[in-house]
Amino acid sequence: MVGELxxxxxxxxxxxxxxxFISQSKYAKELVKKFGMKDSKHIQTPMSTSSKLDRDSDPNKVDHFLHRSMIGSLLYFVATRPDIQFSVGVCARYQADPREQHILAVKRIIRYVNSTLNYGLRYSSESNSGNKDDKKNYMFLELGGDFTTVTKFVELKRIDLGYFC
Structure with missing residues (x-):
């Protein structure tokens, strides 16, 4: 017999x-280490709200292999991190001709990942209806890695996952 996954x-x-609870904390640690940002300053948001990325404003080109490697690593990582999906998607637009502002934006996302290594998804069978027969399951972004001790969470979206047989 196979054990618990x-x-x-x-x-x-x-x-x-x-x-x-599903996370990629081990992968997050490896990602941060791979790009030399283990000791970087922790930040609270994956993307700046004041700066705007565009294609032509920055004349300084950067190594597109490094940029693509960072984006590729982050694209794999967003499977359990909906909090960075938008930011990674915006940065992925500039893979063909990345500039310094684009790589700085990607590094900011990695710094955010370094600040939130233990985030992940929690799937729960909790119901707000009070009905024990309500078979809806809910997905949450957990604000910590050990959901047995962490009670604070952000509800992302209620989704009906249906029945599991």
Missing amino acids: TFFLGLQVKQLDDRI
Whole structure:
């Protein structure tokens, strides 16, 4: 008989009776280390709200291999991190001809990942209806890695996952 699932395709899985927590904290640590940002300053947002990325304003070209490597690593990582999906998508637009402002934006995302290494997704069978027969499951972005001790979370979107047989 097969045991409880704990690791699958780079995803770390923690299971309890009424919830499942999925994260990529090991991959996050490796990503931060790979790009030399382990000791970088921690930040609270993945993208600046005041700066605007565009194609032509910055004349300073950068190594497009490095930029593509960073974006590729982050694109794999967004599977469990919806909080960075938009920012990574915006930065991915400039892979053909990256400039210094684009690589700085990608590095900011990696600094944010370094600040939030233990974030992940929590799937829960909690119901707000009070009906025990309500079979809707909910997805949350967990604000910490150990959901047995962390009670504070952000509800991302209620989704009906249907029945699992």
